[in-house]
Amino acid sequence: MSPSPNDLTPVAIPEPTLKRLPYYYKFIQGQREARREFVSCTTLAEALGLNAIQVRKDLQATGAVGRPKVGYHVEATLDAIEECMGYHNTQDIFLVGAGHLGQALLAYPGFSEFGFNVVAAFDSDPAKVGTEFAGKPILEASRLSDLVRRMHIQIAILAVPATAAQTVTDTLVQAGIRAIWNFTPTRLAVPKEVLVQDENLLASLSVLSKQLENSRVKSHKESTHGKPEEL
Amino acid sequence: MSPSPNDLTPVAIPEPTLKRLPYYYKFIQGQREARREFVSCTTLAEALGLNAIQVRKDLQATGAVGRPKVGYHVEATLDAIEECMGYHNTQDIFLVGAGHLGQALLAYPGFSEFGFNVVAAFDSDPAKVGTEFAGKPILEASRLSDLVRRMHIQIAILAVPATAAQTVTDTLVQAGIRAIWNFTPTRLAVPKEVLVQDENLLASLSVLSKQLENSRVKSHKESTHGKPEEL
DNA sequence: TAGATTGTTAATCGATTAACAATC
DNA sequence: TAGATTGTTAATCGATTAACAATC
Structure with a gap:
């Protein structure tokens, strides 16, 4: 029973993508409130500190389709995410x-x-x-x-x-x-x-604390840059 | 300034590993309380539902060393995790x-x-x-x-x-x-x-809910197996 | 010695990123 | 038309898993 190419089972969306979708959703909602009709990957990526290509892939996974040169339709994309994540089904x-x-x-x-x-x-x-x-x-x-x-x-x-x-x-x-x-x-x-x-x-807090320690060691090695207070 | 092989900077421990370490720590503490002197990867893996090789790699990252045929020394391993995660430094x-x-x-x-x-x-x-x-x-x-x-x-x-x-x-x-x-x-x-x-x-809850939906579709496709209530 | 278990090196797998063609 | 942006296919990267040698 090997998976046939015309298998209609939706491909499972990777967990990292699932975790990012709520952020896109929230941001695009903001765009809607600002009466913007379209939003581009670059805008999303910049606002959320992500890679534009990654945003595109993520949106693709929800079934949203964009229009070259124009971007993603705000309403349609919100619908796609809602549908995909099941925000409707209580x-x-x-x-x-x-x-x-x-x-x-x-x-x-x-x-x-x-x-x-x-x-x-x-x-x-x-x-x-x-x-x-x-x-x-x-x-x-x-x-x-x-x-x-x-x-x-x-x-x-x-x-x-x-x-x-x-x-x-x-x-x-x-x-x-x-x-x-x-x-x-x-x-x-x-x-x-x-x-x-x-x-x-x-466990999460430990991770943060350990990464902090790492970055401290690293930046100390790299150079002795200015006091963080003055940033 | 390419990284030299004898660079003493400790390799950054991958985040997934960092997240698992507290589980090992807790379980090994239990072993100590049970007066066990050694613990093996297989034991750890089974208790925590993980892969034994993964456990070995994770422990290795903390600097803990095991003894073939015997396993990991409980005390020494706890120390290694504490040291690695900085549980000591308040x-x-x-x-x-x-x-x-x-x-x-x-x-x-x-x-x-x-x-x-x-x-x-x-x-x-x-x-x-x-x-x-x-x-x-x-x-x-x-x-x-x-x-x-x-x-x-x-x-x-x-x-x-x-x-x-x-x-x-x-x-x-x-x-x-x-x-x-x-x-x-x-x-x-x-x-x-x-x-x-x-x-x-x-976002985490959404992930869970979406995965649940996926598994429902999948198991429905695979077969119509017995009512979950009777498991 | 034999067998269990570690340590290490290689293979696999999945996600991210890059390259580039398609298109409005 | 030209340029921006999407969609797709390939390359890279990192984590997991497998294979196997080393060892107590």
Whole structure:
């Protein structure tokens, strides 16, 4: 069963591209507000600090088509990105763990713009259960499994303490979850059909800190240039 | 000035590797607690769902050396990762924007384990200024510039509303900041010496959602296998 | 010794970048 | 028409994976 050339399966868009699309979207929205009808790759690239060819490839992946000499039609391109990313299809999401981070995510504005709807949070703290936060109900953790199943929830946000991460994950998987947005520093064991997107904050900060150290060494080697304060 | 072979500059560790190191570190710590003296790549790879060869390469980048047939010495490897990632050198950090997300980051445990110390938060809301959160003072935003300079702060966490992102960034850069951990959905314009690590939450969730859609199409094409609830 | 595991060198794969033709 | 910009095909680059020799 080799892939035939006339296979209509859309080619999977590379993850780096997917991560850049929201930036294009936001910028092009700005162009729309400024009543501009077309936008070029060069403009986009310059505004976002990217390579123009890369922008072109990325837009191509969404199905947007540009016109030589003119650029990309603002409206059509916004539509293409929306369609491609599924900003239209609202997706109900559960949040598990209503601690500080969980609450911040509950209050996070802008989920809805991208078609996400956090419908409820779950927590095991009796003091929180039954209350609301940012207009979303906090429910008893024991109800999680049943509700995932009955409401056919596909995506869960995992913001529980690291110690509970795998247990809660097992529950979610058993209940039929399809994807987990993981804010715990734990590598989750899941069956291969279940997607996990890790959001390891400490790891990201470590990367930044290490790169800073590198750049420090490098610039020190290259030359002793002026004090950064005066830039 | 071509790089000579006996150049002692340490080769920059690839970002994907840097992101995995904290996972190795955590797992090997667990092995230490379990009083195991050695750990092999295969064990690590299996526990973390990675490729054993990749683990070997990653550990190699930290300077850790293993012994054939035996594996990696737990203590020595932990030391190598700590040394490599600079977990020892404490780094003072400022948080800008004490909204829900900012507060969650203030309360985030585990920063200190990796050598980070969030010393203060800054906000423009008079109701917050002067108070404390999670034991950290929230200071008047106008003092940011001066304090970055005087305390030689190198890393800032940016958790302000998108509308303020670039303005605050400019202030930080002028004050001599070296790296920004950016939680806003804005692509920041900074001079090239300043590092930016983007943490675009909505973009990450979009990626997950899109990949879910892909996998749905794919598995639907491949076969109509049993209901996920019964896995 | 035999077998497991590391270390190293080569092959593969995917994303980015470059080159250039097509076009409005 | 000339020039700017897209679309496409090829080259480059870096990370992952594979193959295999070295070693305890």
